[in-house]
Amino acid sequence: MLRLRIHHWASPGVLFRTLPPLLLACLLPLLLLAGCDAREPKVATLDFWAMGSEGERVQALLPEFERRHPGIRVRVQQIPWSAAHEKLLTAHVGGALPDVFQLGNTWLPEFVALKALAPLDAVLPAADQADIFPGVLAANRLQGHLYGLPWYVDTRLLFYRADLLQQAGIESAPRSWDDWLAALRAVKRQSGRAPLLLPFAEWQTLIALALQRDAGLLKEDDRYGDFRAPAFREALAFFLQLFGEGLAEVAGEGQTGNIYQAFARGRIAFLVSGPWNLGEFERRMPTGLQGAWATAPLPAPDGSPWPGVSIAGGASLAVRADSRHAEAARALVAFLSAPDRQLAFYRETGDLPVRMSAWTLGGLHEAPRVAAFWQQLQQVRGVPAIPEWERIATLVMRHAERAARGLSSADEALAAIDRETDAMLEKRRWLMDRKQP
Amino acid sequence: MTRLPAAFWFLAPALGLIAIFFALPILAALLLSFSDFDIYAIGDPTALRWIGLDNYRQLLDHPLFWTALGNTFYFVLLGGPLSVALSLGAALLVNARLTRFKTLFRTIFFLPVVSTLVAVAVVWRALYHPEAGLLNPLLGLFGVNPIDWLGDPQWAMPAIILMAAWKNFGFNMIIFIAGLQAIPDRLYEAARLDGAGDWAQFRFVTLPMLAPTFLFVALMTMIGYLQLFAEPYVMTQGGPANATLSVVMLMYQEGFRWWNMGFAAALAFVLFAIILAGTLVQLRLQRRAM
Numbered sequence: 001m002l003r004l005r006i007h008h009w010a011s012p013g014v015l016f017r018t019l020p021p022l023l024l025a026c027l028l029p030l031l032l033l034a035g036c037d038a039r040e041p042k043v044a045t046l047d048f049w050a051m052g053s054e055g056e057r058v059q060a061l062l063p064e065f066e067r068r069h070p071g072i073r074v075r076v077q078q079i080p081w082s083a084a085h086e087k088l089l090t091a092h093v094g095g096a097l098p099d100v101f102q103l104g105n106t107w108l109p110e111f112v113a114l115k116a117l118a119p120l121d122a123v124l125p126a127a128d129q130a131d132i133f134p135g136v137l138a139a140n141r142l143q144g145h146l147y148g149l150p151w152y153v154d155t156r157l158l159f160y161r162a163d164l165l166q167q168a169g170i171e172s173a174p175r176s177w178d179d180w181l182a183a184l185r186a187v188k189r190q191s192g193r194a195p196l197l198l199p200f201a202e203w204q205t206l207i208a209l210a211l212q213r214d215a216g217l218l219k220e221d222d223r224y225g226d227f228r229a230p231a232f233r234e235a236l237a238f239f240l241q242l243f244g245e246g247l248a249e250v251a252g253e254g255q256t257g258n259i260y261q262a263f264a265r266g267r268i269a270f271l272v273s274g275p276w277n278l279g280e281f282e283r284r285m286p287t288g289l290q291g292a293w294a295t296a297p298l299p300a301p302d303g304s305p306w307p308g309v310s311i312a313g314g315a316s317l318a319v320r321a322d323s324r325h326a327e328a329a330r331a332l333v334a335f336l337s338a339p340d341r342q343l344a345f346y347r348e349t350g351d352l353p354v355r356m357s358a359w360t361l362g363g364l365h366e367a368p369r370v371a372a373f374w375q376q377l378q379q380v381r382g383v384p385a386i387p388e389w390e391r392i393a394t395l396v397m398r399h400a401e402r403a404a405r406g407l408s409s410a411d412e413a414l415a416a417i418d419r420e421t422d423a424m425l426e427k428r429r430w431l432m433d434r435k436q437p
Numbered sequence: 438m439t440r441l442p443a444a445f446w447f448l449a450p451a452l453g454l455i456a457i458f459f460a461l462p463i464l465a466a467l468l469l470s471f472s473d474f475d476i477y478a479i480g481d482p483t484a485l486r487w488i489g490l491d492n493y494r495q496l497l498d499h500p501l502f503w504t505a506l507g508n509t510f511y512f513v514l515l516g517g518p519l520s521v522a523l524s525l526g527a528a529l530l531v532n533a534r535l536t537r538f539k540t541l542f543r544t545i546f547f548l549p550v551v552s553t554l555v556a557v558a559v560v561w562r563a564l565y566h567p568e569a570g571l572l573n574p575l576l577g578l579f580g581v582n583p584i585d586w587l588g589d590p591q592w593a594m595p596a597i598i599l600m601a602a603w604k605n606f607g608f609n610m611i612i613f614i615a616g617l618q619a620i621p622d623r624l625y626e627a628a629r630l631d632g633a634g635d636w637a638q639f640r641f642v643t644l645p646m647l648a649p650t651f652l653f654v655a656l657m658t659m660i661g662y663l664q665l666f667a668e669p670y671v672m673t674q675g676g677p678a679n680a681t682l683s684v685v686m687l688m689y690q691e692g693f694r695w696w697n698m699g700f701a702a703a704l705a706f707v708l709f710a711i712i713l714a715g716t717l718v719q720l721r722l723q724r725r726a727m
Contacts, residue, residue, distance in 0.1 A: 086693050093479055114480040200676075251567075251588040251677075387476055391695050395500075401678050405590070420500055427477060431484060 044325045045073045046332060047098035049088075052081045054102060054152075054315070057348040058336070065335050072328045085390075092116045099323040100332055102315050103148055105139050110387035111318065112142045118319040118326060119145040123334050131339070131355045135312040139382035148316025149333050152275075152342075152351035155310045156204045156298070157376045159271040159281065161263065163292040164190070173296030175306045177238060180299040184247040187269045195269040197259060198239075198248040200401040203393035204311050205272045210235035211381050212301050212308040218384045218392075218421070223429050225421030227396070228414045234301075236400065236410055243404040250405050260284040263293070272298070274313070275373060279350035295372040297379070312380035314354065352377075388424050395420050470702035479696070492703035502704075504679050505687040508594060512683065513662045516598040520658055521651075523606040528613030529643075543614070547607040554604065558671040561600045562587065587673055590680035597681055601668050605661075609654045616650030617643070652723045656716060663712050684708050 050058050055078030062074050077098065079087055085107060091097045092114055103111060111117050123146075129137060132150055140148040158173060165173075168186035187195040198205060210217065215231035218224065226232070242248045262268050264285055271277075281293055297307030317336060319329045335341065342353035343362045352364075352373055359365045365374040383389055399413040408416070470492055472478075478485040496502050531542050549557065564572050565586035573583045586596040620643065628638050644651075666685040669675055675682035675690075684704065692701030 089476070089696055090693075110476055114476055116480070201674075251585055398679065405678055407678065416500070423495075427473065427475065427484075430486075431477060 042071070043073055044071055044328045045075055046100060046325055046328055048074050048076050048332065049079050049098045049101040050076060051079050051084045051102050051315070053349055054351065055079060058345070060348055061336065061341055061344060065332060068335070069328070069331055072325075072331070074332060089114075097320045099320055099325050099329045101318055101320070102151065103318045105136070105148070105150075105154075105312070105314050105316060106383060106389055106393075108140060108148050108316065108318070109142060109385045109389065112147050113387045116321055117147045118321045118323065118329075119147060120149050120319060120330065120333065121146045123149060123330050124337065128337075128355075131357050133312075133354060133356065133377050133380070135377075135380040135382060136314055136354055139312050139385065140316050142385055148318045149337050150354035151315050151317045151336065152345070152349075153354050153377060154274050154276075154313035154315070154352070155373065155376050155380050156208055156272050156274050156313075157307075157310060157372055158296045158298060159263075159273050159277060160294060160296065161266060161269040161292055162294045163289075164195075164266055164269045173294065174299045176299050177301050181241070181245075181247070184242070184270065185245070188247060191266060191269070193267060194246055194249040196242060196248040197262070197268045197271050198242060200397050200404070202272075203397045204274075204313070206235065206239050206397065206400055207383060207393065208272075208298060208308075208310045209238060209301075211311070212298070212304060218386075218425075221432070222384050222386050223425055223432065225392070225418040225425070227417040227421065233410070233414060236403070236414065238301075239400060240404055240410055250401075264289055275350060275352045278369060295369045297372055297376040307375055307379050309379050309381050310376050312382045314352075386425075386428065388428065391424060392421050395424075466702045466705060469699050470706055472699045474698040474702075476696045488699075492700050493707070495700065496703055496707060501679060501682060501687055502684075505682045505684045508679075508681060509663060509665055509683045511594055512598060512601075512665050513659060515595075516601055517655070517658050517662050519598065520602040520606050520662075521609060521654055523602055524609035524654070525613050525647075527606060527610045528617055529639075531610070532614050532617045543611070546610055549604045550607040554667050555671050557604060558600070558668070562672060565596055588677055590678045593673055593677055593680045597668050597672060600672070601662075601665075604668075605658075609658065612650060612654055613647070616647050620646045648723075652720075655723075656719055659715055659719065660712055663708065663715065684711075 048058075049055070055076060059076050062076065066073060084102075085104070088097070088101065088103070088107075088111070092111070097116060108117075129146075133153060136150045136153050137146075140146055140150055160173060162173075164187055165171075165183060168183070168190045170183045170186055174180035174183045184195055207217070210232045213231040213235050215229060215235060216226050217232065219226035219229075243250055259268070259271065260280065263271065263281070278295070282290070285293060298310050300306045300308030317333045319326065319333060323329050336345070337355065339353070339355045339358040339361055342355050342358040345351060346353050346358070346362065346364070352370075353359060353362075359374060364370050383393070396417055399408070399417050402408045403410050403413040471487060471489055473486045473488050473492070527546050530536060531539055531546065536542065564570050567573060567583055567585040567588065570586070572586065573581075577583065584592050586592050624642050624646070625638055628642050633641065664685050665683040666689065669681040669683055669686055670689075673681045675686050685708065688701045688704045688708070691697045691704065
């Protein structure tokens with residue numbers, strides 16, 4: 001059967017008869033496409049990757065952008081947070097980065113080192129840039145250029161059960177480390193359990209404590225670790241004291257299970273967390289407890305003004321260095337950073353605006369629970385802006401966990417952190433020495 | 438030019454595919470392992486340094502390499518025999534003369550092998566939960582104090598082993614059943630005539646006849662278990678305190694999380710050497726025993 005047909009097709013007569021219509025059929029769509037092209041203006045399709053719920057909710061803002069820019073279509077792809085870093089790196093290596101993408105602030109130095117990002121200095125006028133929280137803007141400026149346009153801010157502060165504190169005789173949120181210890185001890189006496197959740201998977205709390213002590217973390221132009229310096233040593237000592245006194249549990253999240261249930265049941269009374277939990281707590285706390293939970297800026301160490309410093313985090317929007325639609329990409333980034341859109345995005349996601357005028361526009365700086373973030377954001381600092389930072393933070397927490405579990409002493413942990421950090425920064429030192437012979 | 442034999446042209450497509458998708462990447466990985474390829478080198482090729490055996494030397498000093506290696510051996514040495522024993526036991530039970538519904542049991546025991554690991558891991562995480570889980574109350578009946586299975590560095594690896602053994606024993610069981618069914622009945626009949634009891638029959642007929650099957654199962658289990666990755670990846674992410682970090686997981690972290698490709702490639706070749714050595718040792722041991 002098959003052989004017969006091949007024979008039939010291969011005969012020259014048939015081929016000549018069928019070839020012209022066949023060719024025409026193949027070319028027709030192309031001709032039609034070309035015809036369309038001539039009549040309508042060319043539409044640029046922007047690829048935009050955003051993470052988690054941001055990727056879902058940002059789509060509500062885009063129809064207006066497309067209405068204002070008829071020549072641009074935006075195609076959003078949602079990436080789960082847990083795989084985002086790997087996926088972006090792999091996409092860059094494979095030449096498949098989208099035109100516009102969301103980028104965690106601490107990843108920015110890495111992508112600048114990769115030469116993957118286009119500078120965005122000219123996207124916003126200076127007056128608008130001054131409207132962005134300075135600590136957050138600074139974290140996006142590398143080698144003299146703005147490589148990411150801050151999209152939303154993220155910092156860490158205290159979530160606590162005000163009613164449990166009151167039962168323990170504490171009237172207001174702690175403002176100093178000593179107050180905090182006293183409050184934790186008082187709540188623990190009431191409940192008999194560790195009232196603070198301090199997961200080892202999150203480096204932000206320990207690093208914030210260190211920044212409160214003015215720790216530099218790294219030294220000599222970020223060439224070497226500086227974790228044995230007194231500032232970090234004190235922060236680690238305080239961190240370990242929380243576990244040593246049983247105010248936080250080493251088993252952490254695995255033991256606690258669902259943090260919202262644990263918080264609702266009073267199993268934990270303190271949590272250091274970020275803005276995304278504002279919405280989560282509102283959704284997940286039983287109605288009877290809606291008035292019982294509150295937020296407060298981080299306590300400060302003795303001798304430092306309140307509120308204590310926290311981490312300048314958040315996500316930025318970045319544009320691919322060799323984007324074919326650079327102009328359109330910049331337009332999208334500028335559109336999303338305008339104050340009214342920032343406010344709309346906050347209403348959709350709960351992500352806090354980076355533009356201070358968006359806060360006053362929506363009255364967020366006076367809203368209950370959100371106001372604590374406004375206060376905290378006046379006191380934020382960035383982490384060292386080097387590509388190796390996430391790795392260093394991970395190793396810091398690895399040794400902090402070992403020390404908290406009693407597997408090593410604080411001194412051993414600090415020495416190991418410095419030793420491993422120095423080894424990790426060897427390439428950076430080599431590159432820097434090469435640049436300035 | 439001499440004419441190539443016809444066989445070459447038949448083999449060429451397969452050989453070509455193997456060369457492109459197998460030999461070439463391995464060669465590239467070997468080259469990578471002699472360089473310090475990392476994110477700096479992606480951005481700027483001149484930032485790549487050929488560092489010879491430095492990656493292999495650094496590996497010996499790496500703070501987590503020995504932890505990961507120890508964890509992997511722990512998993513193989515405890516989990517391997519457990520899994521093989523479980524599957525042999527299950528095979529004997531399913532294959533026993535008295536067992537009814539043999540196919541049903543075979544299917545049930547084989548189910549974990551074909552079910553998705555991630556779904557299974559979610560269920561086991563729930564079983565292992567220290568307060569709400571099913572396992573601790575059951576152990577409590579025997580007077581065992583509650584165990585924080587996945588949160589305690591001492592118990593996390595045993596928990597992973599238990600789950601992995603449960604997940605995998607069905608596959609080896611099928612192979613053992615095939616081995617058992619290949620043993621001719623007349624051997625047992627002869628043994629019975631000579632007055633051998635059940636234990637003697639097992640010891641002197643079943644086990645020797647199963648030796649080749651045993652070798653195969655032990656080898657495959659060892660090779661598979663040395664590459665432990667998915668179980669800790671979905672259950673514990675290598676925690677708590679790196680108690681379940683395996684060599685392949687370390688390789689994944691170094692390679693794809695931190696993009697430290699040179700180092701990760703070196704790690705891959707070290708693991709290959711370990712697996713090769715383990716296989717040779719086992720072959721030698723078994724051959725001597727036979």
